[in-house]
Amino acid sequence: MPELPEVETIARGLDRQVAGDVIESVWLGSKPEPLKSSATELVAALQARKISRVRRAGKHIVFDLEPTTNDGNGNAQWIVHLGMTGSLVVSSPEREREKHTHAVLQLASGRELRFTDPRRFGRLSVIEDFEPPGVEPLQISADNFAALFRGRKTPIKSALLNQRLLSGVGNIYADEALFRAGIRPRRRAASLTRDELKRLHLALKRVLREAIRFGGSSVSDYVDSDGEEGFFQLKHRVYGREGKPCLVCKTPIKRIVIAGRSSHYCPQCQR
């Protein structure tokens, strides 16, 4: 499930591979497509456009498209959200298309950019001047971070997952950050002390940066734009470790469900 570190890894890889390339043609699958814009709109907006840059915004991959000369389209962007199982891979046209391939962009360089997504939670759209709703966790100050949770009765775990507050944190890194900060996921967000908020802010930034260094976590079927897996799953301390001994105190890791999401924590280390 691509979260901030995975999306960052993919976006960096794509920027390296396709920045400066031109989209010659667009193929879309026939099944009900995971599109936000209409299919014709999407094809029209992408065709013959040059990709100036690829970057990440929250969990979104942003393709900045070079402005066209004949219209005042301005800063059009192709936005890809990978959902749970989406992947975006650069491939040679000869390679067989994977099952659940929903979109293929033929590039002037002769390569293809392929979007596949078995579970169809991913979304494609073309818009102008895209802005994700929440704040980037790697940019936010400690004070602004603390202010996000003021007065919120919802569990801190749910607040971390709320993309309108923070942009890019998903289930894995929420659990991992809470473990590293020593805070139980069910704690009401507003009940966190100033010290705990400080620890959480630091822990979150550290775990995200470390995960980016490791190329993200490959748990289900995440691969980067080269089709390569990440390695941060080997560094998980609580996520996916139910019943296994805590790496700090050997207490078995617990798994509970919060707002329909599985949450992993150490009952000894997290309070």
Place this chain on the structure above:
DNA sequence: ACTATGTCCTGCGAGC
């Protein structure tokens, strides 16, 4: 204005 819950979708693994 918040918060909680249901829905989408397919593959996979547990259990019989």
Place this chain on the structure above:
DNA sequence: TGCTCGCAGGACATAG
């Protein structure tokens, strides 16, 4: 062995 069933979860809709 082969089947059913439940689970995985990001974002959004809807209800409270």
